[in-house]
Amino acid sequence: MHECRLVSHLPDATLIPGWIDHQSCMADLINQCLVCNNRDCDGFKCVVGNDPSACWCRRCMGFTGTGSGNFHTNTQCRLIVNNTKTEGESCPFCFMAVGDDIAGSGSLTEHQQGKCILKDRVKRVLLDRYIGATDKGTSAKMRMDSALQNHELWFELMAENLKKNICQ
Numbered sequence: 001m002h003e004c005r006l007v008s009h010l011p012d013a014t015l016i017p018g019w020i021d022h023q024s025c026m027a028d029l030i031n032q033c034l035v036c037n038n039r040d041c042d043g044f045k046c047v048v049g050n051d052p053s054a055c056w057c058r059r060c061m062g063f064t065g066t067g068s069g070n071f072h073t074n075t076q077c078r079l080i081v082n083n084t085k086t087e088g089e090s091c092p093f094c095f096m097a098v099g100d101d102i103a104g105s106g107s108l109t110e111h112q113q114g115k116c117i118l119k120d121r122v123k124r125v126l127l128d129r130y131i132g133a134t135d136k137g138t139s140a141k142m143r144m145d146s147a148l149q150n151h152e153l154w155f156e157l158m159a160e161n162l163k164k165n166i167c168q
Contacts, residue, residue: 029121030104034162035128043120047131058120060137061127070134078137079144081113090148091116095123097154126154128161 028034033041048056055065059077064070074080081092090097091111096118098105110116126147130140147154 030117033121033124035124041121043118043122043124047124057137060133060140061124061131062133062135062137062140068134070136072136076136079141080137084141084148085145086148089151090154092148094118094120095126095144095148097148097151099151101151122158125161126157128164 032039033043033046035041035043036046038046044056044058044061047061048054053065055063055068055071057064057072057074057077059074060079062070062072062077064072084092086092088108089099091108093111093113094116096102096105096111096116098108098111126144127140130143133139143157147157
């Protein structure tokens with residue numbers, strides 16, 4: 001079980017109750033998936049697990065298998081990169097909020113498709129509630145469009161999901 005310390009503020013004194021010590025957790029995300037504690041997990045492997053069908057969308061983390069009524073490919077997902085609104089506040093690939101208020105987040109130029117050091121680990125935490133959804137990415141897109149444009153909401157969502165899955 002991963003240990004995180006709960007704090008009630010960010011360096012800029014913005015109050016976000018229950019935010020997890022983002023510096024230690026964000027550093028840990030570079031090295032391992034915080035949900036399964038596996039260094040080899042990119043954040044998506046623990047979603048799919050040992051499912052031999054491999055019927056999962058890497059973008060929305062929804063199940064796309066036969067009979068789900070949710071069949072779609074990554075390019076057909078409603079949470080596609082060129083349809084994800086970030087207003088320059090977040091990476092459209094890994095969903096990391098980027099800015100001076102988030103230590104270790106880097107710059108948008110450091111977040112490029114297929115080269116992000118955080119892989120899908122941030123996305124795995126942010127989309128926790130929507131894993132296995134069967135709505136072709138609609139619910140994940142609605143959640144991400146708001147969170148990726150607002151750092152305070154991004155922090156709240158990360159804290160809620162990290163606390164639920166990791167800091168029990």
